[in-house]
Amino acid sequence: CCTSTAEPPRRGGGPTVATPRPAVLGYSAGGEGGGGGCRGSTLLFLPFLKPCTFGFFTPPRRTKLQLQRRTFLRGSSLLLRSQSDMEDGPSSTSCFRRLTDCFLGASLTDEKVKAYLSLHPQMLDDFVLESVSAETLDRWLKRKTNDTSAKEVSRYQDTNMQGVVYELNSYMEQRLDTGGDNKLLLYELCNIIKTATKADGFALYFLGECNNSLCLFTPTGAKDGPPSLIPSGPIAFGTTIAAHVAKTRKTLLVEDIMGDERFPDGTGQDSGIHVHSVLCLPILTAIGDLIAILELHRQWGKEPFNLSHQEVSLTQTKHTTNGRGLAKQTELNDFLLDVSKTYFDNIVAIDSLLEHIMIYAKNLVNADRCALFQVDHNNKELYSDLFDIGEEKEGKPVFRKTKEIRFSIDKGIAGQVARTGEVLNIPDAYADPRFNREVDLKTGYTTRNILCMPIVSRGTVIGVVQMVNKLSGSAFTKTDENNFKMFAVFCALALHCANMYHRIRHSECIYRVTMEKLSYHSICTSEEWKTLTQLNLPAPIYKEIEMFHFDISPFEEIWPAVFIYMVHNSCGKTSFELEKLCRFTMSVRKNYRRVPYHNWKHAVTVAHCMYAILQKTSGIFTELEKKGLLIACLCHDLDHRGYSNAYLQKFDHPLAALYSTSTMEQHHFSQTVSILQLEGHNIFSNLNSIEYEQVLEIIRKAIIATDLALYFNNHQQLSELLTSGGLDFNNYSHRDRVIGLMMTACDLCSVTKQWQITRLTANDIYAEFWAEGDEMKKIGMQPISMMDRDKKAEVPQGQVGFYNAVAIPCYTTLAELFPPSSPLLKACK
Template identity: 40%
Template sequence: MEFISTIMERAATFWRNRRFFKFRSNNGSSNNTAQRMSNDKNRKGTEGTNYQHHDFNEEEINFYLRNHPEILEKYLMDEVELEQLERWMIRRTQKAKKMNYANRKTSLSRWRFCVHADKRQMLEQLTQQLQSKPTKAHVLFELSSCISNAVNADGFRLYIVEDAADNLSFVMDSETFDEHGEPKIQKICDDASIARYVASTREPTRYSRGDIDPRFPNVISDKETEHVLCQAIVYPDGSLVAVLEMWRRESGARFHEEDEEISYSYLVWGGIALHYMSIYINLNKQKKLNDFLLAVVKSIFQDMVSMDMLVIKIMNYAQRLVNADRASLFLIDSRTNELYATIFDVGFEDDIQEKMNSPRAAKETTQKLKSEEIRFPIGTGIAGQCALTGEIFNIIDAYSDERFNRNVDQLTGYKTDTILCMPIFIRGSIIGVVEMVNKRSSYFSKEDEEAFETFAVYCGLALHHAKLYDKIRRSEKKYRVALEVLSYHNQCNDYDLEKCDKMGIPSTIPDIDSYYFNPFEVDEYVKVNYVIFMFKDLFGFNRFEKRDLMRFTLTVKKNYRRVPYHNWTHGFAVANSMYSILKNSDLVFRPNECLALFIGSLCHDLDHRGKSNKFMLDSESPIAAIYSTSTMEHHHFNQTVTILQQDGHNILAKLSSTEYKQILSLIKHCILATDLALFFPNKEKLMILVDNEKFSWSVLEHRMMVNAIAMTAADLSASSKPWEIQSETVKGIFEEFYEQGDEEKRAGRQPIPMMDRNQPDQQANSQLGFLNGICIPCYSLLYRLIPETRPMLKQCQENLARWQNIDEQTKQKE
């Protein structure tokens, strides 16, 4: 009645405002009605007259509209809003409904349009469905049910798109459900040419059995289907989601344009719902994926024990991610161009992650899953093709793909249906392939591909780090083996130990505490006993083992390389010079400082290669990569510690833990002080303290600076020896310089003149610069702090004068 009353009221007003209208009817009653309507316009107050003031009844209005539909059409087009018109159309179609969907088990499918039903209700229902079952397939099915009901279809088929190429892969229909009452997703088996056409064109299509259309020959294979309406379901951006195919039986009418308009109006709103459904689902999936990946990263990178355990974890996580039944991971052997796997065909186990958290259970699980290594050429089978092309393979029917190797199923008795195969990249190169087999529910979707592709990135990083970890672990084992071999060969042997022991420690050594003692006159092995004599004289044997000291000294001797200058003789000479300073300094140094100074002097150039720190940096030596400053000095200290840590070599073993740490720290300070780059700032600070009379032996920092100056003085003691010793030492120094210069030339670098073998006349000049710039300032400062060292300064000055004479003679010859 609402429809009729509204039409009558609005139509009457419309007709009153017209200046004239004509009746085109031969019926007498029509003339009477027309006459009554015509007379009405002559009445007064027509403009404001209501419908009830006239004698038009419902029968007359209906009769007139049936005979003049153009008037009704014009009125509806001009006066009625679109939303009101859609409501009327929905109510009208409800009267002709024939289907009864009592067998449907989902709530929305039982919904019937009532008087107040409209698209808002549909959207509300879809929203509720989205919250309870947030899957694209379910929301699409419910939307299709709404549209099918609206157009009075007997049933529908929903073809779902699963790739960017708009290929229709799966279908759901209104009559097939699983045991839980949910719509069942099936592979497309029958001819879906209409649906494929609509998918490609996005155009709605109507077709009835018997129609002649060259696009769809014999398209209707279902005996019950007589009429078909096919409509594309798209997102607001135009991308295809699915194709809805609605059908009617022979007893039903053909689909008309009005049916297309109704379904299209629903799809417009449904497309919006699908769009936000997609956003909701993607956000939800992304959150789950992020949580999943975080768990993966924690598990993989925190517990990186072995490659096999990592492979098991990766496969199990991948299975859980895409809900696959089986998993395999193949790595690429670039040398043989093959794929290989030691752990193959991991099944779905919910507790495998818990097992991997226990070391014992993890080992048992790894051994259980580990089998004989499987190898096959790249390009063979699905996994081989994936490794060859770097493409993702999502195969719905494995047996219909010619690349699938059926032999595996025949051997295992396991039937493969669906496969998802993903390459694993690192730095643009494929390092492996992960293969998932048989999704536990239906098929591997596009979403599975995207999530799996993200996961594959983490797999690649994990495998890359696991390989590095394995390399590091193998390198560490090799290092231990090499260190064991080195420790054996760089230690003194029992023969040398017995030889020195039989020689005995001399009771006295003439001039051993003289600043001018000549180290070149002492035999190599005798030097060892002289060192033990000096050690005993300074510290005694109460806290030190004589045999350990002898073994330590012999090993130190063996670890000095046979280079022209920085050799065992130099190490002995520096230790002897420090002994002289300590013996003649009237106990200005504390006991632990004395011990550190003597050991540091003896070991200060251990394993010296006869090259400067700059050369090590320029040649990119591995030592320079470890120590960027004071390169060789750090190495000398580490060699000292290494020797102390060997069995039978720890001469500090009887000291307390506190003393041991303190002396090691002092030894390091003393050895690093021999780097001349540190001498200059140290000297400047100490000079200021002395000049300003602020130096104090009771201040630890001041004493540390004196220790450093004393180490430099002992290291350069050859310049404070008599001329015969000085000149002999300089020959060794320059031979070492020249050898470094030769290597620099071979490397394409030009050495400085002092290291150039072709410029021997530079020796005197370079010595003048060395004595004036370093030695004289060092011994002058030391003399001011320890007056007993004056002989070192005096002899250095005399040597300077000799070099000045030689330099003048050289210049006169030029």
């Protein structure tokens, strides 16, 4: 029953058969002559091919005759019943002997030997035990263990497809946790899908250079070498099925690859089998970037792939790529936490931060070297002082900080990226005219490919990151570009932090130099404070200084001595160290500006008014309060510029940015603390920590209370307490309100002096007001009447209004609180 036919040629540029005629051998159910022997129906159909010559060629278009031959080959496929279908006995043995005799009688091939041994496993066991040495067995075992693809797939014996997929998902999750080379990982995945879909073979393609071609992946190169990529062809229609899927990025299920005219080159490679049905699917990232093409094969005589196979394959590839994406995202999150920790733990170590950024960037795209350049737009240059020297320490790249290098923004690949803001992915650096070969000549390093990315902040290129030489693969891929674009955001953050820190350090240096210069001019000299310790007050002062109407104007040269006397007379001579008190007083004098009213004279005048009140209210205030109030009065207008709070806030003065409320008052307190912190100036150094905090709080509240905007509410609250009889000096809140009223009374005490002194002081006040009004007019703003020098005629009316609305009510309430202070009210009226 022998028949012969021509076999259809294999597709896709691989080896083909030169018109052999296979003899198809079959045995009928009755054996020879139709009588007995083997039970059942047909046992075996085997096509035997004559020896043929193999070669590589571009397959021609199919002819009608070839399609007819293909149809016949489908019907004469290998059908082998399992050994369990054959029963023991002389007749079955005879039938099987005839079969093997015929089988071995033909020309012997590897396939025939494998088929025979599969039917006689005991013979193989006997042969190995008798003829193979222990060393050979050990070598075989090592090869078997190292074969990651075949051995992992072979352990899955579950014929239920869902069971296979479930087990393989667990395996892939473990593999994802261990990391490793993505290409080998995907190759293992393909082996898994091959088993799950009962495919006879597969091919895995990755993108080639410039991402416009495909390369076939082989897990081992020549002589068990490393994995390799073999160019397969361009990504285009009308060639192979893999190129078609790469072009469309859509899954294709083809039942008959030889009959599909869309793919004249078929699979494009020799898989070792006669490919009949093909399932080809793209492997994509979560954002749609093409990673690879998986091509599953089934040979002639088997059922074509169906939708269930397609679903399993898609599910498995998506599960793996999503898992890999999740692993990448987790790695990115860990990186961000690491960078944040580095930044906040040691904010000055900006080089360490940049190293973390560059190390992660290298790992992200698997580059050999990297460089980060910052852009100097003023000089149109790129510069860097941190370099990847290609060495490793404890498994991490080593970056060396060297002398800063600079080069023109008009040169090189990095320069073009800095100018244009465009990404450059150069697969062959030496073929690109923009590449500067002199760098390689000087360093001895060979640059193959480059991925260069701009770092953009607020629409401006502030830096350039350059990755050199892809380690796995021939060039950087489109996926590398997309990943790097996302990462560039964090590079921008790092560069922004670096630039900000540089500006802060620069400003800090300027600040230190400025403070040094100011200290020289604002701190008293040793001659000044030593002279103060020797000063004595004229005899007439001792009596007059106890009176509210005392005028300090004639004693300008000894104003510091007047203050020292008031402190000693009120708090005791041992309350402060004399040297520190003299230093403090003279330095405070130096820090008052030469403005018409809020000056050193005004400070001493206010301090004298407070001294007079304290002298006449003995036993009411503590020693700590008396110290704090006298110091607060002396310092309450420190560094006053002659402008109101409203003016500073309206014109966005830096002080207004520092202090949103009571702007100048908070600045006065800050200056007070600054002087106290100078060497040899801390007059409260003899206090314990609790007392020190208390006295500073007394000073702060007292100085803030001089903001006239706070007076009105404070006065109203005090008046209500007096009217209701609920005022309690043991209540800290009530006590603070009383001190606030005292500070206002002292601050306005010029209205309680003799008429001539009061008139001159009013002129000084209006000089400041009008200067502020003039500044407002310069920018086209109309000042209020009080600050408009063109409305001098309204000054008397304005002063009468001020006395009636502010001054007289203030001193009236003070007199109710402390009757000995009534001379202030009388003088004001």
